[in-house]
Amino acid sequence: MSLSTTLVINGKKVYASKQILAVNSPVFKTMFFGNFAEKNKKEIELNDVDRREFVALLIYPSFKMITDDSAESLLKLTGRFQMVSVIDRVEEFLAASVLTPTLEKLRIADQ
Numbered sequence: 001m002s003l004s005t006t007l008v009i010n011g012k013k014v015y016a017s018k019q020i021l022a023v024n025s026p027v028f029k030t031m032f033f034g035n036f037a038e039k040n041k042k043e044i045e046l047n048d049v050d051r052r053e054f055v056a057l058l059i060y061p062s063f064k065m066i067t068d069d070s071a072e073s074l075l076k077l078t079g080r081f082q083m084v085s086v087i088d089r090v091e092e093f094l095a096a097s098v099l100t101p102t103l104e105k106l107r108i109a110d111q
Contacts, residue, residue, distance in 0.1 A: 010049075
């Protein structure tokens with residue numbers, strides 16, 4: 001079994017390590033190491049996510065800076081892929097951010 005994968009996001013390829021994805025996401029862990037068809041596929045299609053946002057998400061486990069502009073899209077993706085460490089960091093950022101109004105923080109966090 002190969003430990004690398006190609007994610008095809010809206011027709012564009014993103015190369016990734018199954019192990020790194022699995023360590024950061026129980027969704028990917030189940031997909032790649034559980035009893036699912038994706039386990040043996042060379043390419044996995046993810047057509048319902050934004051490629052740019054997803055690539056940014058892959059960088060966040062290594063502590064890339066979270067911004068007001070990236071917080072909302074990160075929470076949506078981290079929620080979908082259950083990336084708890086990134087969810088926690090985004091929530092901490094929103095709690096400390098003086099630029100994001102309180103009601104906006106609540107709306108984003110509620111998603």
